[in-house]
Amino acid sequence: MSYKILAINPGSTSTKIALYEDEKEIFTNTINHPVELIDKFENVEDQLNMRRELVMSNLREKGFDIKDLSCVVARGGMLPPVKSGAYIINDLMIDRVENRPVMEHASNLAAPIAYGIAKKAGVTSYIYDSVMTDEFTDIARISGMPDIPRTSSSHVLNTRAMAIKAAKKLGKRYDELNIIVAHLGGGISINLHSGGQIIDLVSDDEGPFSPERAGRVPCRELINLCYSGKYDKKTMQRKLRGNGGLKAYLNTLDARDVEKMIAEGNQEAKTIYEAMAYQIAKGIGELATVVEGKVDLIILTGGIAHSKMLTSWIEKRVAFIAHVEIMPGENEMEALAFGALRVLRGEETAREYTE
Incomplete structure (x- = not known):
């Protein structure tokens, strides 16, 4: 069985999306948001509907039906400290990043965008390896x-x-x-x-x-x-x-x-x-x-x-x-997709987000 995974990674002036079928990249795209457009919004949270619609329209332009998705995976936003790996996006996580984030940051839009698309597609959405991962001794x-x-x-x-x-x-x-x-x-x-x-x-x-x-x-x-x-x-x-x-x-x-x-x-x-x-x-x-x-x-x-x-x-x-291994590149979209793929294959277990 193969899995189709949509990865979403918002930055300050762009939103990166990528579609993978198992380990194979089908397409990747960076949706740029001009500064004059971003400046129209009072804060990052207000950009949600704009960015989500741009992601959806981009998928439509590619001729991709979201009903074919196996899951949606997003960059983790500014949550309180979490563990590494996957978390299922739930209402509590959405409330946190939208209304009570640790700090304002474009990554806070990732989970809400993914959650909305996944609901329409009838699949589960995840965040993976949040920037707020904390496993310190x-x-x-x-x-x-x-x-x-x-x-x-x-x-x-x-x-x-x-x-x-x-x-x-x-x-x-x-x-x-x-x-x-x-x-x-x-x-x-x-x-x-x-x-x-x-x-x-x-x-x-x-x-x-x-x-x-x-x-x-x-x-x-x-x-x-x-x-x-x-x-x-x-x-x-x-x-x-x-x-x-x-x-x-x-x-x-x-x-x-x-x-x-x-x-x-x-x-x-x-x-x-x-x-x-x-x-x-x-x-x-x-x-x-x-x-x-x-x-x-x-x-x-x-x-x-x-x-x-x-x-x-x-x-x-x-x-x-x-031994030193050189592995150049940012690789963030691949990292998101491959992390979700391991969850779908049962190689990793996604956590439920709680506070």
Whole structure:
């Protein structure tokens, strides 16, 4: 028996959809939402009907009848902490993301869009590997400041999908391996998968800098800068997220631009780019200590993992820990679809969302 799965992944100015039949991608499409259209809405929640209708009209244009669907799967929104894997979308989840989300975010639209389409199709809808996945051990939550406990926030969807895929390639079960996965994108996070759970991580604000984020910076100097009177809160937030990292040093968010600078002999660009690799390697080494060095595999994934220059620098520093597998790309739509497929095949069990 084959399964047809519709995956939905809303972003700030686009909604990505993909249709899969089992592991085969039938089509994928990014529905762009012009800024002038988005600006007409007071908040993200008000965009729901607009985005859902665009998804439906896109499916009609493709000549696809939703009655042929086996399920609909969506990116997880800003819920209170949940476990990894699949959750059945129910009325309680919809109420939470629509009326009481942890924070406003485009991903909050995913479950309502999926729920509405699935109801019309007469099938079940799921979220899979929510960004709010939290499987930390108690000791991992301690930060050193009681006011600021460490929280679990990272690129769960892609990193977990790549870990599962790599384990299968090795002929092993995902839950019997210790795998460190570094997601290298606009933001960089590094996860430790052990016993089938993400038990610790280096988040995008406590580890390596990235194309647009400053990462971990000296706290005392950060406090001094915040109270210097030079910058307001919004500007400081942008210095950390949006205008940090490569953008701050080299005025570009594109790793390809940096590599071009290096090829043209720009020594500063080489130093900064190698420093990013250096910090990523440090983050991987940091997580290796959590499992006492017993790491079965290191994975480098995300868009910047296409950079052979960067990945070679990282691999050189961490290969002594474990074999390094390069699995470039974001892979989010595939991750959603394959996760739902495992549920449909009975390889995983979907949880019921409760509060």
